[in-house]
Amino acid sequence: MLTGIDWNQVSVALGETLYMVSISTLFTALLGIPLGVMLTVSDRGYFWENMWVQRTLGTIVNIFRAVPFIVLVLFLFPVAEFLVGTTLGPTAATVPLIAGAAPFYARMVETALREIDRGVIEAAQAMGASRLNIIWKVLLPEAMPAIVSGLTVTCVSLISFSAMAGIVGGGGLGDAAFRYGFQSFNDGMLYICGLLLVVMVQLIQMVGDWLVRRLDKR
Amino acid sequence: MIQIKEVVKTYPARDGGSVVTALDGVTLTINRGDIFGIVGYSGAGKSTLLRLINGLEMPTKGEVIVDGKEISRLKERELRQARQKIGMIFQHFHLLWSRTVRENVAFPLEVAGLPKEQIRKRVDQLLERVGLAERADAYPSQLSGGQKQRVGIARALANEPDILLCDEATSALDPETTASILQLLKEIHREMGITLVLITHEMSVVRQICNKMAVMENGRVVETGMVSSIFSQPQQALTKQFVKELQPSTQGDDTSGEVVELPLGDADKLVALAKEHGIRFSVVSGAIAGEQDDCLRVRVDGTEAQMQAVRQVLCGGERAC
Ligand SMILES: Nc1ncnc2c1ncn2[C@@H]1O[C@H](COP(=O)(O)OP(=O)(O)OP(=O)(O)O)[C@@H](O)[C@H]1O
Ligand SMILES: [Mg+2]
Numbered sequence: 001m002l003t004g005i006d007w008n009q010v011s012v013a014l015g016e017t018l019y020m021v022s023i024s025t026l027f028t029a030l031l032g033i034p035l036g037v038m039l040t041v042s043d044r045g046y047f048w049e050n051m052w053v054q055r056t057l058g059t060i061v062n063i064f065r066a067v068p069f070i071v072l073v074l075f076l077f078p079v080a081e082f083l084v085g086t087t088l089g090p091t092a093a094t095v096p097l098i099a100g101a102a103p104f105y106a107r108m109v110e111t112a113l114r115e116i117d118r119g120v121i122e123a124a125q126a127m128g129a130s131r132l133n134i135i136w137k138v139l140l141p142e143a144m145p146a147i148v149s150g151l152t153v154t155c156v157s158l159i160s161f162s163a164m165a166g167i168v169g170g171g172g173l174g175d176a177a178f179r180y181g182f183q184s185f186n187d188g189m190l191y192i193c194g195l196l197l198v199v200m201v202q203l204i205q206m207v208g209d210w211l212v213r214r215l216d217k218r
Numbered sequence: 219m220i221q222i223k224e225v226v227k228t229y230p231a232r233d234g235g236s237v238v239t240a241l242d243g244v245t246l247t248i249n250r251g252d253i254f255g256i257v258g259y260s261g262a263g264k265s266t267l268l269r270l271i272n273g274l275e276m277p278t279k280g281e282v283i284v285d286g287k288e289i290s291r292l293k294e295r296e297l298r299q300a301r302q303k304i305g306m307i308f309q310h311f312h313l314l315w316s317r318t319v320r321e322n323v324a325f326p327l328e329v330a331g332l333p334k335e336q337i338r339k340r341v342d343q344l345l346e347r348v349g350l351a352e353r354a355d356a357y358p359s360q361l362s363g364g365q366k367q368r369v370g371i372a373r374a375l376a377n378e379p380d381i382l383l384c385d386e387a388t389s390a391l392d393p394e395t396t397a398s399i400l401q402l403l404k405e406i407h408r409e410m411g412i413t414l415v416l417i418t419h420e421m422s423v424v425r426q427i428c429n430k431m432a433v434m435e436n437g438r439v440v441e442t443g444m445v446s447s448i449f450s451q452p453q454q455a456l457t458k459q460f461v462k463e464l465q466p467s468t469q470g471d472d473t474s475g476e477v478v479e480l481p482l483g484d485a486d487k488l489v490a491l492a493k494e495h496g497i498r499f500s501v502v503s504g505a506i507a508g509e510q511d512d513c514l515r516v517r518v519d520g521t522e523a524q525m526q527a528v529r530q531v532l533c534g535g536e537r538a539c
Contacts, residue, residue, distance in 0.1 A: 117310075117312065119308060119310060119312040120312045120313075120314065122274060122312070123306070123308060123312035123313075124325070124329075125274060125301070126272055126274060126301060126304070126306040126383075127301065127302065127306075127325060127326040127329055127373070127374075127377075128298040128299065128300075128301035128302040128326065128329055128330065128377075129298070129325075129329045130298060130329075133329055137325065137328065137329075138314065141314070141316040141317070142314060142315060142316050144316060215316075217315050217316055217357040217358075217359060218315050218359050
């Protein structure tokens, strides 16, 4: 079963997947967390109420979440040309990956922040905390376990989406499994790529769970 | 210190409901050094009134003047500074789960922009004062309710406030813990000369520590004055009712009737007796020690015929059980 595996191709593909997933997870967090914060604090009854901002952001996020991932990929490869200067390879693939995952993750962050007891926010206000104080010292630390577990889930789905993006020109393990495995009737390649994806998912879930357990002081 | 002048507070109608009037023309003066109790039933507007004092709510009409400054006129920055001098504690503590006791108490000091070294010193002092120095590195989830409220108090006192607002601060605590928290508040009042405003629905709390009080109903203050005079001569029906609530505790230890002891398993027989003969029981004590030793001691008071029935059922006709 392991005959005919080109380990060189496998390691290149693994490197590409790791690259796509880590870059897109990083940017998903960098976009999703502020977006989630804005969606929450601008809502009615919160300390930075602004319904116009709330509705606009909410609508944009929903549009991105409604579009099927494969459509995002096809639409955004040209945008990738503009943003990162190429329409091929793992770097280009990160653009639709981030566009697909960040809005999704922003909603998870929003849910995490809304879980925080309003009384705790009020207590901070009563102590004279500014709005930024509340975001940095209350909302984010209090919601950190949920923010991290959300990122774990998002990272895992980024792995599977990166495999899909790969087939449309991003490279990585999904692409290798498809081209060198499926299309070339090389079962060994197909299995080894699949196996590596499964191992990655397991590892990320384990690390994520461990982190959440350490962070959760409740 | 605190003047509330003809304050009206309404909340706008929400999804088809009507406008809620939480405060309907409240005028109240609280002097420096007072321990001022506010009582009233749920929904009377007590919390709303308290939250006006530190600007968590702004009045719809009227004014709230704290330390010579009208709260609703302050700019955001000034309001934040004013709030640092008004501590607040809550029924459900509202501590940060993600921070240790020490870090929780440090929060208001960080917000005030104190340097790290000073924060450390001040936090140590405060924890020492509330008797939690040993638990400094514990998380709130590892503390009892009383300990959590002590953290809340230390946190509220961090910036040496002139006023401490307490919203049902002892309502989630058992009587013993309540007494110790009230004792702590009393001591702090004496040491710091702080003005205390506390909301409660328990008259016993008012009697234990307040010197002045107000009684609220439907968004109005119906009666206010010295605690001693209100307790001796309540004017309004509601106030009389509140004062009366305290009476049973003085009549609690009656000694009439007869005490009988029965196995816990026979408790349902009491219910039957109460139904059939209209006998009143009060539980004196009970113990769960192990299958055989479980017992319940109840006091029974009634006519000789009723007592006869009790002995019949519980003790098989003999006098002693
Ligand atoms: N943010 C709000 N929006 C709408 N109505 C409110 C709001 N806050 C309070 N109310 C209403 O105002 C009235 C007074 O509320 P408040 O919380 O001051 O009562 P309370 O005396 O503190 O009661 P409790 O003993 O239950 O805490 C209630 O009818 C309440 O429903
Ligand atoms: Mg209340």
